[in-house]
Amino acid sequence: MAQPDELTFAPLGGVGEIGMNLSIYGLGKGQQRSWLAVDLGVSFGDEEHLPGIDLIMPDIGFLVKERKNLVGLVLTHAHEDHFGAIIDLWPRLKCPIYATRFSAALFEAKRLAEREPPKIPVTVVPSGGSIEIGPFSVEFIPVAHSIPESHALAIHTEIGTVLHTGDWKIDPTPIIGPPTDERRLRELGDAGVLALVGDSTNAVRDGRSPSEAEVAKTIAALVKSAKGRVAVTTFASNVARIKAVADAARAAEREIVVVGRAMERVVQVARETGYLDGVQNFRGGDLYGQFPADKVLALCTGSQGEPRAALARIAGNDHPQVTLNKGDSVIFSSRTIPGNEKAVGSIINGLVAQGVEVITDRTHLVHVSGHPRRDELRDILSWVRPQILIPVHGEALHLSEHAQLARTVGVPKVLSCRNGDLVKLGPGDPGIIAELPSGRLYKDGNILEDAKSRAVVERRRMGFAGCVFVALAMSETGELADDPEVDLVGIPEKNGAGEELDDIVFDVVVSTVEGLPRARRRDPDALAESVRRAVRSTLNEQWGKRPLCLVHVLEV
Ligand SMILES: [Zn+2]
Ligand SMILES: [Zn+2]
Numbered sequence: 001m002a003q004p005d006e007l008t009f010a011p012l013g014g015v016g017e018i019g020m021n022l023s024i025y026g027l028g029k030g031q032q033r034s035w036l037a038v039d040l041g042v043s044f045g046d047e048e049h050l051p052g053i054d055l056i057m058p059d060i061g062f063l064v065k066e067r068k069n070l071v072g073l074v075l076t077h078a079h080e081d082h083f084g085a086i087i088d089l090w091p092r093l094k095c096p097i098y099a100t101r102f103s104a105a106l107f108e109a110k111r112l113a114e115r116e117p118p119k120i121p122v123t124v125v126p127s128g129g130s131i132e133i134g135p136f137s138v139e140f141i142p143v144a145h146s147i148p149e150s151h152a153l154a155i156h157t158e159i160g161t162v163l164h165t166g167d168w169k170i171d172p173t174p175i176i177g178p179p180t181d182e183r184r185l186r187e188l189g190d191a192g193v194l195a196l197v198g199d200s201t202n203a204v205r206d207g208r209s210p211s212e213a214e215v216a217k218t219i220a221a222l223v224k225s226a227k228g229r230v231a232v233t234t235f236a237s238n239v240a241r242i243k244a245v246a247d248a249a250r251a252a253e254r255e256i257v258v259v260g261r262a263m264e265r266v267v268q269v270a271r272e273t274g275y276l277d278g279v280q281n282f283r284g285g286d287l288y289g290q291f292p293a294d295k296v297l298a299l300c301t302g303s304q305g306e307p308r309a310a311l312a313r314i315a316g317n318d319h320p321q322v323t324l325n326k327g328d329s330v331i332f333s334s335r336t337i338p339g340n341e342k343a344v345g346s347i348i349n350g351l352v353a354q355g356v357e358v359i360t361d362r363t364h365l366v367h368v369s370g371h372p373r374r375d376e377l378r379d380i381l382s383w384v385r386p387q388i389l390i391p392v393h394g395e396a397l398h399l400s401e402h403a404q405l406a407r408t409v410g411v412p413k414v415l416s417c418r419n420g421d422l423v424k425l426g427p428g429d430p431g432i433i434a435e436l437p438s439g440r441l442y443k444d445g446n447i448l449e450d451a452k453s454r455a456v457v458e459r460r461r462m463g464f465a466g467c468v469f470v471a472l473a474m475s476e477t478g479e480l481a482d483d484p485e486v487d488l489v490g491i492p493e494k495n496g497a498g499e500e501l502d503d504i505v506f507d508v509v510v511s512t513v514e515g516l517p518r519a520r521r522r523d524p525d526a527l528a529e530s531v532r533r534a535v536r537s538t539l540n541e542q543w544g545k546r547p548l549c550l551v552h553v554l555e556v
Contacts, residue, residue, distance in 0.1 A: 020085065102148045104124050230331065389402075
């Protein structure tokens with residue numbers, strides 16, 4: 001008798017980290033599985049650990065190999081950590097993409113902003129609707145989050161239903177779009193849900209996330225009482241927040257000026273898709289200077305301290321249109337993403353030093369997370385009553401807290417997995433059955449590099465300790481045919497005693513070569529290695545650091 005098909009799940013990104021989400025679901029057995037991918041996002045590099053790397057993406061080598069079995073890619077919503085890698089990686093997959101209207105429109109706007117936009121077709125599915133994709137029937141269930149049209153996916157198969165929550169929260173008054181569809185989630189629970197694969201971001205936080213409507217109230221009060229100019233910065237994709245700021249500005253009789261390309265792009269897409277219907281027209285940055293100080297509000301990009309974004313330039317008095325002075329205020333309607341604290345801090349300090357009042361979520365409810373806290377996690381588990389819970393979308397601590405919470409509310413099976421684990425959901429006992437290849441890719445300039453490649457490691461080392469170049473011209477008999485060439489890059493000129501380091505390195509190169517037995521001097525690789533070691537250990541003595549050292553041996 002033929003064995004029944006298996007339903008499997010594997011995260012290829014987004015587990016053990018926040019960012020670069022990519023999950024796959026498999027139906028079939030052994031080598032004969034159909035795969036459905038959910039989301040394809042990026043993480044952001046940080047300058048200190050990954051110099052020169054802006055974006056990190058999941059390694060999709062496994063899916064590329066399984067391309068003929070990949071039936072589609074479904075997007076839960078249009079945040080970068082869920083859809084930011086598509087433009088770079090989709091050309092390797094070329095599978096159908098499914099998304100709702102706003103996500104598709106934002107993707108299209110982003111695609112068209114590329115220098116050479118690749119053609120990437122997206123099939124639009126209505127919010128609340130369903131679509132058959134290979135052997136999977138995928139239902140888009142509206143959930144509240146911090147961008148319009150976020151969806152939990154109910155993935156129905158012959159083996160059972162999986163609820164992939166995507167990013168969500170419970171917000172009875174989300175300002176834009178419907179609240180999380182509790183009724184439909186309860187119906188799914190009544191019909192029976194095999195597994196819930198869920199957002200763990202805020203699993204360490206007790207209680208419930210406040211509503212967008214409460215944030216809107218705070219912003220309205222702050223704008224109303226402001227005397228001078230006001231600038232508000234927030235995540236560009238948070239259209240509900242943009243609407244809240246617009247309403248606050250209208251109530252205070254201020255014109256809104258939009259500053260920053262990402263913000264302009266989202267505003268345009270939100271207007272096209274009807275999410276800013278009834279909201280007053282916004283002005284371009286060129287009109288900012290024409291309004292009196294108490295009649296204008298600048299809505300800016302740059303809440304994460306990005307050096308090229310609007311706010312950093314305004315704070316640095318380097319923006320061609322928008323300026324702030326003593327008595328003006330800036331509202332950070334955002335949270336500083338870990339890793340960006342220094343950049344944000346330096347902007348805040350710059351503004352405060354100029355006499356600008358800075359308001360952040362430290363003292364006022366000017367921002368709220370789009371992810372569920374513990375009471376909300378309990379709610380969804382009680383509605384859906386899954387047989388299995390798999391925590392995703394979080395670092396190790398978030399995942400383990402989510403797992404622990406699920407155990408305490410009595411979820412029969414809680415499965416913790418890591419990127420690359422292939423988990424059998426059913427039929428029969430669930431558990432990890434295999435490991436799939438997984439990893440990271442770095443976007444380095446316009447090249448996608450394997451994270452294991454040497455380039456970034458070498459750049460980090462060079463950034464820390466510089467580099468020494470040595471060129472040796474050797475005769476056939478193994479003698480120095482000329483003086484060595486020595487160049488020190490990124491290394492101090494003099495040691496503590498005031499002696500020139502390049503002289504010291506030159507001397508050690510010559511004495512090392514001359515001190516070697518003739519046979520070793522005639523072997524270019526052995527010679528280079530000896531010189532390299534001597535140079536690095538000398539600089540370590542002189543300076544306390546071992547730079548990169550490249551030795552070239554020329555036979556003349
Ligand atoms: Zn996310
Ligand atoms: Zn999100």
